[in-house]
Amino acid sequence: MIEAIGLDADDTLWENETFFRLTEAEFTALLAEHGEADAIAARLFETERANLERYGYGIKGFMLSMVQTAIELTGGAVDGRTIGRILELGREMLAHPVDLLPGVEEALDALAGQKLILITKGDLMDQERKIAASGLAERFGAVEILAEKSPESYARILRRQGIAAERFMMAGNSMRSDVLPVLELGGWGVFVPHELTWAAEHAPAPDHPRLHQLSSLAELPDLILRLTEGVQA
Numbered sequence: 504m505i506e507a508i509g510l511d512a513d514d515t516l517w518e519n520e521t522f523f524r525l526t527e528a529e530f531t532a533l534l535a536e537h538g539e540a541d542a543i544a545a546r547l548f549e550t551e552r553a554n555l556e557r558y559g560y561g562i563k564g565f566m567l568s569m570v571q572t573a574i575e576l577t578g579g580a581v582d583g584r585t586i587g588r589i590l591e592l593g594r595e596m597l598a599h600p601v602d603l604l605p606g607v608e609e610a611l612d613a614l615a616g617q618k619l620i621l622i623t624k625g626d627l628m629d630q631e632r633k634i635a636a637s638g639l640a641e642r643f644g645a646v647e648i649l650a651e652k653s654p655e656s657y658a659r660i661l662r663r664q665g666i667a668a669e670r671f672m673m674a675g676n677s678m679r680s681d682v683l684p685v686l687e688l689g690g691w692g693v694f695v696p697h698e699l700t701w702a703a704e705h706a707p708a709p710d711h712p713r714l715h716q717l718s719s720l721a722e723l724p725d726l727i728l729r730l731t732e733g734v735q736a
Contacts, residue, residue: 505691505727507666508614509657510643511675512623512630515720517637518602520699523565526592530569533585537576547572552703559650561626566593597629601636604697606721611642613724622660622673624649624680652680654687661688674723677704686711695720 513519531540550568558564569589573581621643630648634640649656674693675681682692694716
């Protein structure tokens with residue numbers, strides 16, 4: 504029934520949002536005299552969302568949004584030392600080690616006989632760096648790095664791979680990006696929530712027969728086995 508499984512990367516295979524939150528906390532501390540931390544963080548979030556079409560997803564766009572927010576909050580009076588620290592924070596994020604989430608390697612071991620596709624989005628260079636540093640690249644038959652995850656982008660991947668949508672399953676921590684577009688195509692969606700998923704990736708979960716939710720990626724092999732046994736029965 505399932506011919507191929509797509510897996511998200513950031514906050515599905517390895518930690519990602521944690522480092523954005525830590526950097527955001529230092530950013531709000533840098534600008535503490537210009538507002539409360541929550542208000543500064545909210546202003547940064549709105550700037551990030553407005554800049555997605557220009558900069559896309561990832562650390563570099565986040566850096567530029569921090570610089571813009573600092574300029575706007577200070578009325579253009581932000582000093583060069585603060586801008587320098589913001590850029591340094593971004594460089595530190597780009598150099599951070601890749602930390603796999605619990606259960607990931609065990610799940611991939613159990614899925615070794617399946618056709619696996621790594622499907623992520625964001626800055627090409629940074630995503631390639633993280634994939635290489637993760638040591639997981641050889642586990643996947645294909646790797647796709649997208650600017651945006653949409654029904655159209657998933658459909659292009661499935662055409663290239665020769666996979667019918669109804670025989671494709673996508674697992675990830677974003678309901679908006681990993682699950683809903685695949686359900687729309689007629690595929691299977693597996694939601695594996697992460698406690699720090701970015702707010703822009705949140706979306707209501709539909710009542711859908713092909714939607715499943717797991718507490719850990721380690722549960723994915725058993726889910727696929729149950730679905731397969733159900734079909735055979």
